[in-house]
Amino acid sequence: MTTPITDKAATDKAATDKTATGGSRNLPVASNSSLLTTHGKTTIADTVVEKIAGLATREVNGVHALGGGVARAFGAVRERIPGAKTSLAQGVSVEVGERQAAVDLDIVVEYGVEIGELTKAIRRNVIAAIERMTALEVTEVNITVGDVHIEGDDDKDDDSARVQ
Structure with missing residues (x-):
């Protein structure tokens, strides 16, 4: 007797998460999760997943920075303020459901790095970190290479432009 093959996507329930633009994305619901138990439900904030994804991305060799040009400019200004900290979620946006998460990253790569291999490594590291720390299933990691x-291309302080 043979067992019929079933389409997992057809048998999973769908969870709808609202996006920042007001649209929705159907994410399949995982069948088991340590976040939802008979003793209660654990909710993980988007900012937690953003920080985990940002740190995991920065761990990969070949990533120079996260965020688009404007985000990096604001980050540079923020770093000059005494007591201010670098935003670990800069260049990262996430959608977090009850059991799953989707991640979008904006990165700047180092010259000479093979981008296809770099993005594979980033996806592996981000997925492993989020799933290990949160028990959320990561459905996708979308990466935009912006620069x-x-x-030697760094913006260095120009002493001649300073008021003395």
Whole structure:
């Protein structure tokens, strides 16, 4: 007797998460989760998942920075304020449901790095970190490469432009 093959997507329930733009994304619901038990439900804030994804992305060699040009400019200004901290979620946006998460990353890569291999490594690291720390299933990690960093291209303080 043979067992029929079933389509997992057809048998999973769908959970709808609202996006920042007001749209919705249907994410399949995982069948088991340590976040929903008979003793209660654990909710993980978007900012927690954003920080985990940001740190996991920065751990991968070949990633120079996260965020688009404007986000990096604000980050540079923020870093100059005494006592201010670098935003670990810069360049990261997430959608978090009850059991699943989707991640969008904006990155700047180092010149010479093979982008396809770099993005594979980023996806592996981000998925592993989020799933290990939160028990959420990561359904997708979308990566936008917005720039290439060339050594020596950093904006250095120009002493002649300063008021003395």
